[in-house]
Amino acid sequence: MASVRTENLKKIFKKGKSEVHAVDGITLTIPDGQAFGILGPSGHGKTTFLRLVAGLEVPTDGYIYFDDDLVSAPGRIVVEPEHRGIAMVFQLWALYPNMTVYDNIAFPLRNAGVPKSEIDKRVREIAEELGLTRVLNHYPREISGGQMQRTALARALVKNPRVLLLDEPFSNLDAAIRDGARALVRRIQRERKLTTIIVSHDPADIFSIAEVAGVIINGKLVQVAPPTEIYDSPANETVARLGGDINVIEVKASDGIIYISNSVKLPSPIPKLEGRFRLGIRPEDLVLSDSAEAPGMTLVGRVKVKVSSYVAGIFRTLVSPIDDDSIEILVNANGYVEPGSEKNLLVRLPKVKVFSEKGESLTLPLKS
Amino acid sequence: MKESHGEGTKVKTKEGKGIGRSYIQLGLMALPTLFFSAFLIYIVAWNLWLSTLNWSLLHSKPSFVGFGTYAIVFKDLFFKVSIYHSTIFSLGLVAIGDAVGLLLAGLLYYLPNTQRAVYLSIFLYPMAISMATNGLIWDWLFNPELGFGWLTSHMGLPRLNPLATATSTTLSMFLVEFWAYTGLAVLFYLASFMSVDKSIVEAARIDGASGFKILFRILVPNSMNGFIVATALLFLFSFRMFSLPFVIGGGPTNLDLMTLVEYVYYRFYTEFFSESAAASTIITAIAAAVIIPYAVYGIRKWVMRG
Amino acid sequence: MASYRARLAKYVILQLAGAIVIVFWLIPLYAMLIDGFKTNFEATATSVFQLPATPTLSAYIAVWNSMKRPLINSLIVVIPVTLISGILGTMGAYFFYVLGEKHPIVSNAGFSVISLATFLPVESAFLPLYLFEYSSHMVNTYWGLIFAYLLFYIPTAALLMSIFMPVVPRYLIEAARIDEADHWTIFWKVVFPLIVPGFLSTVIFVFVMSWNNFFLPLILTTTPSMRMVPVEERYFTGGYGTLYNETYAAAVLASIVPLAVFIALGRYFVRGLAALGGGAKGV
Numbered sequence: 001m002a003s004v005r006t007e008n009l010k011k012i013f014k015k016g017k018s019e020v021h022a023v024d025g026i027t028l029t030i031p032d033g034q035a036f037g038i039l040g041p042s043g044h045g046k047t048t049f050l051r052l053v054a055g056l057e058v059p060t061d062g063y064i065y066f067d068d069d070l071v072s073a074p075g076r077i078v079v080e081p082e083h084r085g086i087a088m089v090f091q092l093w094a095l096y097p098n099m100t101v102y103d104n105i106a107f108p109l110r111n112a113g114v115p116k117s118e119i120d121k122r123v124r125e126i127a128e129e130l131g132l133t134r135v136l137n138h139y140p141r142e143i144s145g146g147q148m149q150r151t152a153l154a155r156a157l158v159k160n161p162r163v164l165l166l167d168e169p170f171s172n173l174d175a176a177i178r179d180g181a182r183a184l185v186r187r188i189q190r191e192r193k194l195t196t197i198i199v200s201h202d203p204a205d206i207f208s209i210a211e212v213a214g215v216i217i218n219g220k221l222v223q224v225a226p227p228t229e230i231y232d233s234p235a236n237e238t239v240a241r242l243g244g245d246i247n248v249i250e251v252k253a254s255d256g257i258i259y260i261s262n263s264v265k266l267p268s269p270i271p272k273l274e275g276r277f278r279l280g281i282r283p284e285d286l287v288l289s290d291s292a293e294a295p296g297m298t299l300v301g302r303v304k305v306k307v308s309s310y311v312a313g314i315f316r317t318l319v320s321p322i323d324d325d326s327i328e329i330l331v332n333a334n335g336y337v338e339p340g341s342e343k344n345l346l347v348r349l350p351k352v353k354v355f356s357e358k359g360e361s362l363t364l365p366l367k368s
Numbered sequence: 369m370k371e372s373h374g375e376g377t378k379v380k381t382k383e384g385k386g387i388g389r390s391y392i393q394l395g396l397m398a399l400p401t402l403f404f405s406a407f408l409i410y411i412v413a414w415n416l417w418l419s420t421l422n423w424s425l426l427h428s429k430p431s432f433v434g435f436g437t438y439a440i441v442f443k444d445l446f447f448k449v450s451i452y453h454s455t456i457f458s459l460g461l462v463a464i465g466d467a468v469g470l471l472l473a474g475l476l477y478y479l480p481n482t483q484r485a486v487y488l489s490i491f492l493y494p495m496a497i498s499m500a501t502n503g504l505i506w507d508w509l510f511n512p513e514l515g516f517g518w519l520t521s522h523m524g525l526p527r528l529n530p531l532a533t534a535t536s537t538t539l540s541m542f543l544v545e546f547w548a549y550t551g552l553a554v555l556f557y558l559a560s561f562m563s564v565d566k567s568i569v570e571a572a573r574i575d576g577a578s579g580f581k582i583l584f585r586i587l588v589p590n591s592m593n594g595f596i597v598a599t600a601l602l603f604l605f606s607f608r609m610f611s612l613p614f615v616i617g618g619g620p621t622n623l624d625l626m627t628l629v630e631y632v633y634y635r636f637y638t639e640f641f642s643e644s645a646a647a648s649t650i651i652t653a654i655a656a657a658v659i660i661p662y663a664v665y666g667i668r669k670w671v672m673r674g
Numbered sequence: 675m676a677s678y679r680a681r682l683a684k685y686v687i688l689q690l691a692g693a694i695v696i697v698f699w700l701i702p703l704y705a706m707l708i709d710g711f712k713t714n715f716e717a718t719a720t721s722v723f724q725l726p727a728t729p730t731l732s733a734y735i736a737v738w739n740s741m742k743r744p745l746i747n748s749l750i751v752v753i754p755v756t757l758i759s760g761i762l763g764t765m766g767a768y769f770f771y772v773l774g775e776k777h778p779i780v781s782n783a784g785f786s787v788i789s790l791a792t793f794l795p796v797e798s799a800f801l802p803l804y805l806f807e808y809s810s811h812m813v814n815t816y817w818g819l820i821f822a823y824l825l826f827y828i829p830t831a832a833l834l835m836s837i838f839m840p841v842v843p844r845y846l847i848e849a850a851r852i853d854e855a856d857h858w859t860i861f862w863k864v865v866f867p868l869i870v871p872g873f874l875s876t877v878i879f880v881f882v883m884s885w886n887n888f889f890l891p892l893i894l895t896t897t898p899s900m901r902m903v904p905v906e907e908r909y910f911t912g913g914y915g916t917l918y919n920e921t922y923a924a925a926v927l928a929s930i931v932p933l934a935v936f937i938a939l940g941r942y943f944v945r946g947l948a949a950l951g952g953g954a955k956g957v
Contacts, residue, residue, distance in 0.1 A: 056570055080681065082576045094571035098589035108575035155575070390856035394769060397861065401766025404828045405787045408794070411825075414802035475692055487692060489940050490699050496936035497929045498886030498904050504925055505702045508709075508722050508918075518721035547699065555944065579684070608795035611888050629797045636801060648798035652790075659793050660786045 001195050002066045002085070002162040003032040004053060009062035011048050011219075022048040024219035025062070030212075032067075033193040035186075037210025037227065039203060039242055045219040046199045047091075050167055053197060054088055055081035066162065087156035088165040092172060093148050095140040101127075101151050102136040108159045126154045130184070146177045150184070157188065164189070166198040170205055182208040203243050207231070215239050232351065237359035240280050247286075247329050248355070251279045258354075260329075261321035264301030264345065269352055269363055277362070280353035283332040288317060288343040297346035303329070308337045319345065412652050418645035425639040437642045447647065449623055450631040453538070454607060457627065461545055461606040462599055468546070469553025469598055474583040476554065477561050488558065491551035499548065503615030506544045510616070531616070537624040541616055548612075549605050553598040560594030561587045600662050607655065706929075710734060710922035717919035733923035737910065741927050743899060744906035748885060748931070750816060751902065755823040756881045760873060762824075763831025768861055770832075771839040772847065785836065791829030796889045804893050814896045822890050827880050834879065838872025838946065839865075875946025878939050882932040903928050 011023040022045045030036045040046045051057040053064060055077050064072035071079040087108075095104050102123060109119045127133045130150040135143050140151070149169065156164060169185070170178045186209045189196045198209055206213050207227045214224045215235070223235035234240035237248060252259045253273040259265045260279065292299045303319040306328065310316075315333040320326070322342060329345070337343065354362045419437055423430030441447050472491065476484045494502060509515040512529040521527040530540035564587055572582050610633065613625035620630040628651055635644035705722040711729040712720070720726075766788070774781040803822060804813070812818030842865050850860045866873070891902040910917070910924035936943070 054574065056573075078678070081570075081574045086574060088571065088574050090567045090571060092565070092567060094565065094567040096568060096572070096586060098586075107572070107577070111576035111578075111581065155571075159575075390851075390858075394772065394857040397765035397857065398769030400762040400824075401769065401788065401828055401832045402784075404825050405784070405791055405832075408791045408799065408825055408829065409787060411799045411802045411806075412794075414805075415799065418801065472695065475688065475695075478688060479692065485941065485944070487696060488944060489937070490696055492940070492944070493703065493933065493936060494699075496882050496886075496932045498888060498907075498932075500888050500904060501706075501886075501907065501925045501929055502702065504921065505706050508921075509702065509705060511722070514718075514721045519723060547702070579688075604793040608793070608797070610795065610797050629795050632797050641801065645801055648801065651795060651798040655794055656786075656790055659789045662789070 001032045001193065004028075004030040004163060004195060004197070005065040006053070007063045007065075009049070009052060009064065010060045011045075011052060011057060012060045021219045023052060023216075026216070026219075026221045028214060028221060028224070030195060030197065032195055035189045035196045035198070035209055035211045037206035037213040038197065038199045038216055039206050039213055039230070040201065040216040041238075041242065042201050045216050046201070047167055048219075049216060050165055050197060050199045053163075054086055054165055055079065055084055085162035086165060087159060087161035087163075089149075089152045089156050089167065089169045091168040093152040095148055095151055095155075097140055100137050100139055101132060101143065101147075104140070104151055105132075105154045105158050108155065112159065122158055123154075126158045129188075130154050145173050146181065149173060149181060153185070153188075157192075162195065164194050164196040166196065168200055169198070170200070171202065178204075179208075185209055201242075203227075203231075215242060233363070234280075234353065234361060236361050237278065237280065237355050240353060240355075240361075244282065245330065246280050246282045246353075249279045249281075249327060249329065251277055253277055260300070261324035261327060263323045264303065264321040266298060266300045266347055266349065266352070268354070269349065270354060273354070276357055278355040278357065278359065280355055281329075281347060282351065283316070283330045285348040285351040286329065286331040287346045288319065288331055288333050288337055289346060290343065292344055294346050296348055298349050300345050300347050302342055303345045305337050305339050305341050305343065307339055308333065310336070319343070412649075415645045415648045415652065419642055419649045421642045421645075423642040423645075430642065433642075437646045441643050441646045441650075444643075446621075446623075446626060446634065447631055450626040450628045453613075453626055454609075454628040456538075457542060457545060457609060458603050458606045460542055461549060462602045464546060465550045465553045465602045466595070466599055469550050469602075470557050470588065472550070472554045473557035473561055473594075474579075474587065476558050477583070477587065478579060484558075488551075488555065491554045493551075494548040495551060498611070499609070500611040500615055502544065502548055503612045506540075506547075507616050510540055534624040537616075537622075541613060541625055544612060544616065545606055545609065549602055552601050552605070556598040556601070557591060557594040560591035563593075564590050596662070600658065603658060604655065607651075607658075706922055706925050710919060710926050712919045712922075714917050714919045717917075717922070733917070733919040734927070736917070737920050737923040737927055740909075741903070741906060741924065744901045744903045745927075745931075747816075747900060748903040751819045751823065751891075752881060752885050755820055755827055755884050756877055758820075759824060759827040759831040759880050760877045763828050763833075763876070764835045764866070764869070764873060765861065766828070766832035767835035767839050768857075768865060770836055771842075772857070775844065785833075788829035788833045788836070791826060792833045794826075796826060796887065800889065800893050807894060813894055814900050816900075819891065819894055819900075819902075822894055823884055823887070826890075827884055830883070831876050831880055834876040835869065835872060838869050838876070841872065842868045871942060871946045874939065874942045878935060878943040881935055885932045903931075 006026055006028050009023055009026045009028075010021070013020040013022055024045070026049060038046045038049065048057060052059055052072065055072060058077055059072050059074055061074045062072075063070060063074075066079075066084060069079065071077075071084055096107065099107065105123045105126065106119050109122065114122075123136075124133070127136055130153060132147065132150055132154060135147055135151075140148055143151070149172075152169075166185070170181050173181055182205060185198075188194070189209065196209075198205060200206055210227055212224065213227045213230055215222045215230060217238055223230060223239055225233070230239060231243040234243055240246050240248075249260055253268055253275060256268050256271060256273065257265050258268045258273065258277070258279060287294055287297055288303070288305070302322050304322050304325075306318045306320060308315055308317040315336055317331045317333045317337050319329050319331055331345070352363070356362055420432055420434055421430040422433045422437055476487055479487065510530040511517065512527055512532075517527040517529055519528075529536070530543075531537045568586060569582060572586050577585065608629055609627050610629040613622065613627050613630055614620055616622075617625040620626065620634045626634070628647060632644050632647045632651065635641075635647060708725055709717055709722055710733050711731070712726040713728070713730055713732060716726055716728075717733075766784075770781050770784050773784075803825070807813045807818050807822065810818075812821060846864060847860055850864050855864070886904060888904040888908075891905045895901050895905065907924045907928040910921050
């Protein structure tokens, strides 16, 4: 196992005359044995960062250390990928099409000169653990997507790597089997205490597997925290959106009250708030009710229902304040709500996030 | 030229007329290709017919002899020699050109982009020069006083004379052929290698595979396309060799080098026309035997998957 | 750091191997270029590898006089042949492509024929061709030459373009048909713009191959004024030529046009061809 540390890591690509700062000065330490998730919009540098750690890209600036060994420096690869003791699962799994599942998994061991009997033992062990025993003699084109993914995982784990790198490992799986795949990766990581870096644009992957997550936006590290903290206390609006659905509404604050509309208002979590701000509240932290009370919730006003639709176990309901039709708020309701009807809107106050007009969070918890 | 059975006749609306007219257009567009292809078949058939006669210097009023001319040809020393040469040149080029082409493509694969493009052009430029010219230059290079012989004698080695013996002449010609055509194999193997998904190669690197291992265990096994195209082209280009042995051999009748195509020419200018046509037909048959299965399977599989 | 040095060593060996191979490949070009600038005496006295002590254009001047007319003849024949085969051959390829789905037998047969036409040695077809042209009074005319060239190069172009055709997805053509476009429109407005790279490759290939074609002009021209470059070059070589420096100059002049085309446009040729060998992922 190894810890991974980067210092002011930068990667600049030249596209014709313009430069793209794919990774723009990232300093990060991932301790030995930690599952670290990297979240961010597509194309903002997550995969580039991972490839830099793998040694598949040369840093334009900055340093990368595995434990205390320098592996990458500005403009050069000090230790090549094959000597870093890493394993990588690619987005499209990169299985060798001309080899059977058995040979795919055995490949790294053969290259390392492991004796044949030992190879057989280890391949069969990992195949058993990942449920691949039945397909060992098949070719990648003959097996399902889930099996291909587990083969890629097996190939990565069979060499007992120091660091495991996963690049969007579930994005090519059917949605139905993703949960099972996530559970599998999580179990493997926890059991082996394997330093793992998983990159994904899907927050569900990060939340299920990572102990700590880093958010990369425009090549910069914007927030590093446990996933729940990123979800509840995002550093800015973009991070908030990355975490999941969120309503962001332009509001006015005065005298300690935040006004969504003239009649829909709530007490401000920040004392003495004045001016224009952006209010962030997730659909699951809102409730529609006929009563004025609900445990843990605060009444903020009366709304009219515009649309109610059923998606994946939730009734996504779009509502507007009765005195301002232009503001639309998404609420996760428990049941169908008749469009046109009026309901009370209640809010879970501790979950309210306030952002400045530029999107920076003003409700981050104080760090000691 | 061609009306479809379904759409064109049933739908008699403006649409229908458009489709019908369209098929005529299609036919017209294809006409030149079909015409010239048909004409070539006509020529091949004419060749076949001529070969069944006994038209030559000795029989200026030819008559039908069926297989008789072929019988004469098969017994002819020159024919046997030329078929032998054509075969070993072709099979030899296929074997060595494929192997070396593969290795060179592997070498190019690991080079930086601009250097790779330049090197590839260098491997291919012999095809831009006529084979007669190529033969000419190499003929000079094979000169014992002024060519390679000069080099080797100045290096303290015995003076090299590649055209001294029959065997060495054959080998020398083979060298020129190799130099001229291997570039094709390099091109197609390289293209095949580069079409292998980069992430597979990266995975192999991370799995500790060396350059050679990646070449032989990953790139080559996934390059069936390149192999088929390269092999077919190498065979066909070497099979039709005429000007090269002509120039290096000093004429079409050099017994060390004579190829089948030279035989056709030789019989023509010695005025044994039917023999010439017979040899031509044999060449056509061999070429067809190689190219047609390839065309039907290889190209069709490629085109039809679109 | 040991691995860094090992990597460096491997890279040096790679480059060294490449350099050796490249030098081998370039030797004939080198010889061809430098020996044309020697005086005849130098050409016979010095080896082909030695640079001329006193470079001179005398060989080139002498050769140019006889090469002038053949160069023009070659241009007159090869350029129209290239363009005509390119366009007509592409139409033929389009025909096979459109037909391929519903009438595979015709398509198959067509493919076989054009493939055979592409690879059949010219020499094996020349007797009937010569007889035909002789009886039609086409020998020693530009038309006769162009006709003979087209006979071989239209199918060649058709074959090469057939390989590039799949770049155009069938559903695009079907959509155009539903939009009531006729085949002529589809060909020029939908298909052709998408296959320009392949077209360039084909055209370059046909140009170079037809320029260097030795046999057709050999048998189909009978007067010196109609000779084309490859045949004219022959008169400076082997048994005919005794002025060795002129041999090289002739070789250079004969090759300069196709070489120039190859150098200038070669990358398109390589890109286009590489796409077919590799499954439409270019070099």
